[in-house]
Every structure is written in structure tokens, then in C-alpha cells.
Amino acid sequence: MNICESDKLGHALSCYGILKANVLQKADIVILNTCSVRDQAEQKAFSFLGRAEEFKREKPNIKIVVVGCMAERIEHKIKHRFKSVNLIIGAKDIDNAAFKIADLCDISNYSIAERESDKAFDIIKYITVMRGCDNYCSYCVVPFVRGQETSFKSSDIIEDCRLAVNNGAKEIMLLGQNVNSYKYDDIKFTDLVKNIAKIDGLERIRFMTNHPKDLSNELIDMMAREPKVCSHIHLPMQSASNNILLAMNRKYTYQQYLMLIKKLRVAVPDISVTTDIIVGFPGETEEDFEQTLKAVKEIRFGGLYVFRYSSRPNTRAASMDDDVPLEDKKKRHSIILKESNKISIEIVASMVGTTQQVLAEKIEGDVIETRTRSGRKVFVKCASKKDLGKQLNVSIKEAKINSLFGEII
Template sequence: MSLIQTDENIIAQMDSYMQRVSELAPQIYKRRPVACVNTFGCQQNVSDSEKIKGMLKKMGYTFTDEPIDADFVLFNTCAVRGHAEERVFGNIGTTKQLKRERKETVVAVCGCMAQQEHICDRIRKSYPYVDLVFGTHVTHRLPEFLYKRLTGSGRIFEISNDNNEIIEGMPLSRDGKIKGWLPIMYGCDNFCTYCIVPYVRGRERSRASADIIAEAKQMIADGFKEIMLLGQNVNSYGKGLDEDINFSKLLRKINALPGDFRIRFMTSHPKDCTRELIDTVAECEKVERHLHLPFQSGSNRILKQMNRRYTREDYLELISYAKKRIPEVSFTSDVIVGFPGETYEDFLETLDLVKQVGFASLFTFIYSKRNGTPAAQMPDPISREEKGKWFSELLKVQEQISRAKNADLVGREFTVLCDSTAGEGRLSGKTLSFAEIEFEGNENLIGKFLKVRIDKFTNLLQGSVIE
């Protein structure tokens, strides 16, 4: 049976709550209500915040970046790293004064932190001025929670995870106009031993391809030039659906849509990255020539402890196939340094893998213990200071590789999607292989595909528009 059930009753119910809030809130605040949405963490959270803003907009809210100016302050949180959690608590703490001055302001916490029972308990006890706490499975019920709180309900804590549905058709307010997120699946079944995501985001479930295609078509019609397909493990897309689809087939369908746009995707798991997918990337002209493929460790012993279900040899073979098959391909990755039980010899294997692949850049992390995961129980004898030294060694090696790769691009010409300003009459854009180039130009070039020649590499690639 498919896990997907679009529930029209839920949408009708939420529509009714949205209508009621839109009538009530201006009476309470004596003005058009204002919301401040603070987003922490990964692209999935950014995408979820776009849905939250869509609902708020429909309820009549405008937006501010300043909590002090807001009638509704929301923290959409991340649970992946310990220090990020503490930062969120620091931010929540600043609303205490705000609530003292304007008690009708509603303060809410949602996202991955909120999905954890011990975090809810901490908020319940130590942050009495937080009005709403809701988890990742019930984000779409924000209008209901807000209405109930505005009509005098007590504090609301809702973190049930028995809802595995994907709710289609809720409003959405995208942040950008050129690059847009398009979630294709949610949750993760992999249970890497260091990771909290499967516990806070639930089991893998994919959106029906027709819903994704319809959204992609709308994005293209709205003028988006880059569609970022999003999911915790995009390349296992399609599992559990009744249709004959997988991630490669989905990519081909989106690639076939008419229009001038690019397709990116993240995140991919090496164990699900098939040759079929690499062939698809090679054959689809709109798909970026860039694979973000987190390897996490170059040591087979540590990969096993991490429950990653591939070996360094599998990974290197994949990379070698992609290099042969995809012209101009570039790679980025996530790496964890100092996983429990990791020795310097294990770390050297990571370093060796980094050199063999030649990543364009790396997202590097020192292991962060997450309560509730198997790795949190593993002996971890290496000091933080020692891990810090390994970390610096890795950064140094990667910096040399990145510099050499960038220097190799000087003198070449690329089609670049101009996506932002870079200050002082300069613009910034990315190649299909995800190299970032700065060049002079007028802001009306933003959102255009331009031919750019790379003139030099200092700390960044600098070029000139030639067409």
C-alpha cells in the first residue's frame, strides 16, 4: 500500500482555520499581523519555512526579520549538532523580554529539535513564555495551533509522529525568484549511527511524481532558473510508491520539461547512487555536472561503525565511473572527523580518499554526540583537542586541492547562471559544475545565463562576461 494519502479533509480544515485566524488576528493586534520566521539548519528546514510562510501569508501576516516587531515569532530548529541546539535555546531566551512587554505575541518552536521529547520537556519547564511547540510531522497544522492559542487555549505541545502522510496542496511562499527548493521525498530509513534525522523526520516517503512535475512546471512558469530537488536521501526516491518510478526516471521527466532552467539535487547517499543515476546525469543536459556525495569517512572500519553500508572501494569506484561518464563533473562531500573509536590511522584513510577524489570543496564536521543515537553509546577516547588537530590537517589538504582545481579553470569559458550581487557593481554566478565566479555587471543580468571567461583566481574565481 502506498504511504501517500493526500487528505482533502485536512486541507479543508486548515483552510477554515486560516480564514478564522485572518479575521481574528487583526482584531487582537489592532493592525495587520506581523510574523518573524527564524530558520536554522539544512535546506529541508528552509523549504519547510517556505510552507510555513505560505500559511502565514494566507492568514494575512506580513514578515519582519526583527522579533521585537512581530506578533508571531517562530523558531524552525535543527537537531543535527549540539552547539546549534544551544544557539536556538539562546535565541528562544531572547523572547522572554519581548513577551513581558507584549504578552499577546505568540512564540513558537517547530522543526527537528521540537520533535524530541527531552527538548519539549526542557521548553515546558524552563521556557514558560513559549506558546506553541510542534514537531516535523504536523507542520501543516500551524493554522489550527495558532487559532487555538489566539482563542485562549493553554500552551500547545504537539509532537505526535503517527502521521506519515504527505499533505499536498498547502500554500507556499518561496524565498527566492531564481533558485527554488522542490522537496521530492521526506524522512530517512538509513539510521547512520551518528544521525538523529530518522528519529525526528520519520521513515522515508516520496511524493507522487505527478505532484512533483506539476510543481516543477509552475516553478518554470514563474521564472525559476534553478530547481533544487530536495530530500534526505534523494536517490532512494520512489520507494513505497505505486508507480514505476525511481530517482533517475524522475530526473529524466523533469529534464524533458520545456524551458531554460537547471536541475540540482541533494542529498545523495553513496549506497543508493547507481550507475543508472550517473548515466542519467551524463545524458540530461539540464542536470548539473556536480555530485554532492557524502562519504563521511575513508576508513572501512569506521564506515561500518557508522552503518553507512558501503566501503571506501565502493565509493572510489563510483567516483571513477562518474569521472569517466560525466564531462566536467565536480564532487563535494560531507566528512566527519573524530567519530567515536576513530584512530589517527583511520583519519589518514579519510585524508587519502580526499586526495584521490579531488573534491571541489568539503563540508567538514567534528563529530557531535547526539543523544538517542547508537554512536552516543560508543566509547570515544580521543580528546576534542586531538580531533581539532586532525580537523585542521584535513582543512589544509582540502584547501590546497580546492585552490589547484580553481587555478585549473583560469582561461576557460563557461555558461554561468547569474544568481546574486557580490557588491560594488559585481555579480556572482555558478557553472553547471558548481564553480562560483564573480564578474562585473549590471543587476539586470541576475537570473540570466551568461557566457563568462575566467580571468584569474585569487581567493575566488573572477571573470568577464563575453556574451
């Protein structure tokens, strides 16, 4: 979501003639797009702001702008601590950020031409279909900083997708905090994807993130039938202990989650399921953790992100006793990571010798970075620029922990 919004802001700023500087030292405006999901993300933002202030002492005319969730959540704290920040724009106001930044810099000339030429190089286009969340998982700050769930008009989304494809996009990644609960008038997420799939020239569709409680049979069926939809789903599990899932307010049990995985694997046999896990949630016992570890071993996720629980202000979990010692959180984090890496290595090793259809996304020298339909990166040597944006058949020759190496057939 942050990549998408930074990208969108970059495009919008280019309409005012404000272009990306390749290095900080060349920048006249420093814009920090922030995340509040974890305490660590906020600490990183503070440390970046410290560096930006140092930079401003050397170059006093630069402007410092903070946007995003942290700007929404703790505007006053940022103002108080970083006196040289010129402008703070919260996540709910991000659509006006380019205008406000241009205004700060006394720029009023706006030209769409620059933006469209810029867009021509996006092979993968991120399109936000909804914002906000009404789920109030007890650990999560998103509903507080992003507001209520709002789905965007389907015809506008389809038009954005069409424009992106006309400008060279081959893959659309639909984004939303809870993408599969999308609903605009009578149009549900499945209908939206089916309509987007009709766009000529579009080759692949992905979407994230999905809430298990909103993963309908209809959506699973559509994933099985629609050839443009990639065989990958990110489905956050968070924990496999029903006590913890209840305390997290996730609205499903582990058994229901497992049933969804089974259905997905029957419908789309080559599907890769990736997930998020939180360890050390308040009250998580060794036994709760063992259940999560067992689930990781049994389900064999295609990849996972594991986080140590950190308390977020205003959330329900913030009033719970954060009783898992840091040492235990670290230990549980590393156990899950180790197991996940082991499984990843086994999965990628089993792909050696197979042929995969990949989309060529980026080129560096004579190596093209591509991605399989299941979301694995494959580096292909001796490729040329003309292969960019094409779907290629690649023979997998070598595997490393999270990447594969192959040759074009």
C-alpha cells in the same frame, strides 16, 4: 532542507497575511526552525530562544514558535526551559505549521493570491521529493526525528516544478534526506528527474543529498546524458576507514565509494564532487584518520563539510565510548579543513581564464551573484537586473578560496 522548509512555511504564512519582518524588533511572531543533526545546532537554538525571551520581556504580546527537528525531539525540554514559548510544532507535523501558527494568532483568512505573487521571484526553487530516512547511520538522529523514508507522489512533484517554472524559476533543486533512493510506485529517482527535465523553460536541475549505496549506474548515466542536470553531486563519504564506515553503518566500503567517484568522473568529466566528513567518531584511531586525510588528498573534492563527531541521543553510536579527546577532534577537523581549502584554491585558480556558463541568481548593486554548473559561485560586475535568471557566459578573471570573479562575454 531547513532553508526549503522555512521558505515553504513563509509562503504558506503569507497566505494568511503573515509576512516576514526584516528585523526582529518589528516582529509580532518569532518562529525558530530548528535542526537536531548536531549538538551545536541545538545549542545555537537554545541561545536564540534565550534572546527571543528577552525580546518578549520588552514586547510581551509577541508569540514565540519553535518548529522542526528539535521541536520533535525535545518538546518537553523546550517547554520546561523556555516558559514563554507559545507553540511547538515537530518536524513530522511541519505541513500543518502555517495553519497552527495562524490559529494561534486568531487569523483564519486564507488567500492563495498573495502566495503566488510571492513565488514569482524564485529563480531557484527547492522542491522536497521525499522525507525521512530508513538508513539508521549509527551517529544520526534523522530517522528518529523525521521518521521513515516517504517519497511523495511523482505527478505532484512534477506539477510543483511546472508551477515554479511558470512563476519564473530557472533551476530546480530536488531535496530529500536520501534523494537518490526516491521511489513512488514504479517511478524511481532517475525517472522522476527525466520527467522534470521535460518541462519547457526549466534550465537546470540539481539534487541532494545522495547516499553512495543508492547511486545507481542508471543515475550516473542520466547525469551524463541529460543536459539540464548540473555537473555537481554531493556524495557524503564520512570516513575512508572501512572500520569506521562499518561502525557508522554506512553500508559501503571506501573502495566502493572510490569506484563511484571514478564512474562519475568518466561519465561526467567536469563533475564537481562535494562531500561530508565526520572526524572523531568513536574508536577513530590516528590510522583511521590518516586514511580519511589520504582520501581527501586523492579524490580532491570540489568542497567538503567536516564535522567533529558529537553524540546524539537514541542513536546507536550514543552507546559507544566517545573516546576521541576533544583536542584530537579539533586537530583532525582543522587538518581536513586546511587540506580542503588548499585543494579548493588550486581548483578555482585553474578556472581562471576559462569560460563558464553561469546562472544569474541574485543582484546587489551592480554585482550579480551567479553559479556555475558545477556549483561554484561567480561574482560578475557591471551586470544589470535584466540579467537575473539568465544563463550567461562568463570569462573567469580572478579566484578566491570559494568564489570566482568574472566578466560577461
